[in-house]
Amino acid sequence: MDHAEILDQIYDSIIDGDKESARAAVQQALDAHLPPGEILHEAMIAAMREVGKLFEEQEIFVPEMLVAARAMQGGLELLRPFLVAADIQPIGKVVLGTVKGDMHDIGKNLVGMMLEGAGFAVVDIGVDAPPDNFVAAIRDHQPDFVGMSALLTTTLPQMIATMQAIEAAGLRQQVKIMVGGAPVSAEFADAIGADLFAPDAATAANRACEMIASL
């Protein structure tokens, strides 16, 4: 199998959500001394980009996206030490959380998976996260983005409170803020001064990639 075929196998295994096949193909790529950056970008991130596109087009749904992300993670476990050794950095860093009062996490988790699939490092601060936790995570991790999720209409005010806390801490200028979740609209995102709104996980990853490229 030549190098292109190995990369194709990684790509196909991730799209099919076949974790074992993805790991086997990544191991084969490493054994063949393919550059880690090429494995990551040409096969794995490209596959997750295609998964995002298929999700946006409703050709696939959440289960297919989840098993694809699982296959990607399986391959990344093998690849990560080689990425570190080659000093290949994430394209950016994101702090993600569900705002105070809201305990739903599947939307946030999907966004995290798609961002990782796009090459970001993701710091997940969990659900029911008070504004101070977002502020502390920005100080600790120095992210490029902060992503806030909410599922309940009643927790939208917590997005505003978190924005205000980030502003009050003097950190607003150093991060882009992305918001999403069932009750969140583009109009709401504009009204509270967020930089990005994403209606779904795939779009969140796409828009974050576009914005990081423009910085």
Add this chain to the structure above:
Amino acid sequence: MNSKERVKLAFAHQEPDRVPIFELTIDNPTARQLLGRDNLCGFGGLARGVKQNEALLNGRFSAYHQQRVADEIELWQTLDLDVYANAYPIPKHPIAPEQIGPHSWRFTDPASGQWAVTRYSPESDAYDQIDSSIRQGGLDALRAATEALEAASPSLADWDFAPVETFVRELGAERFVMGVADVEIGSTWDWAEHFLMGMILDPDLIHRYLDARLRLTLLLLEETLRLGVDGVHGGYDWAAARGPMFSPKHFATFVFPRLKQITDLCHRYGVPYVKHTDGNVNKLLEGMIAAGVDGFQAIEPRAGMDIAQIKQTYGGRLTLIGNVDCATVLVDGPVEAVRAQTEQVIKTAAPGGGFLLSTSNSVHPGVKPEYYLAMLATARAVGHYPIKQ
């Protein structure tokens, strides 16, 4: 014409005297304002979670439910709503939780060792399961839970149907009382990711899990029907704003055949089945109707559900129940916008029958009481048949 007659005509796709009014649940603060006192109404976390857990720990579980039933009956009578939708039995031997934090509880099943942690948020009045043995253990833990369900012998003797009997007795003479039954998809639990991945990674396990849950559901449903409810609703959410949580193909494989068993049982007792779901389910409506669903409640405008288009395409086969927007006008107002939207919904969906008015989900804690009351007042003012265009 009383409420029950009005609702039955609507489900028969005929025009009653006026548009019937449905509400899935009514939470505080709306319930508190209307009753003028603290109460246990609705799906809000304080009433449904915290107070119930306190009752479990104090040995007052039955008394808690008696009060909850009494509060809901008083609220529905106060508002003179046509449909009460939540008549369901309660377990006779519930598991008492361990309080592990100011707003957190841990439930452990002594027989199986399975556990779950729930948390309440005073900020949002939400109460949810946030962790569990299945979340931590993945599909292996789901397999163990399924085996425990399969090994159990569900029995009516373990369930107290007094709440159902009380709602039928106190409201059922005049109003349309509904029981509760659904295909219990795990996509709304804390372990949703495992359930959803299981559809692909271990479909046999998901079938077994759903069958095991359905066995108890059908047992309780038949007794609820025998006690005289007028209809049944199922409340598991199927979709988010962009579309279904899983593919129409997976709905056809995992959900619709089991839903058909539920609707067939309802129809054997001569009562309609209503499916509630959030989100955009346009891709699922044909399958829903083929599975025997008679009514569809919520019809969420923010998710792109267009009641005019649905009425035009499915109105002859599906009773529509909705859809004054409880994510926008019923939260933010003003009253004039509530009136305008209520009138527009009625003019669009009511002609010809097959329509009940409700919010686009429920009267959740974010809904302002004055806006919900404006919706009801408008419906009663403009909802008389024939509907004026």
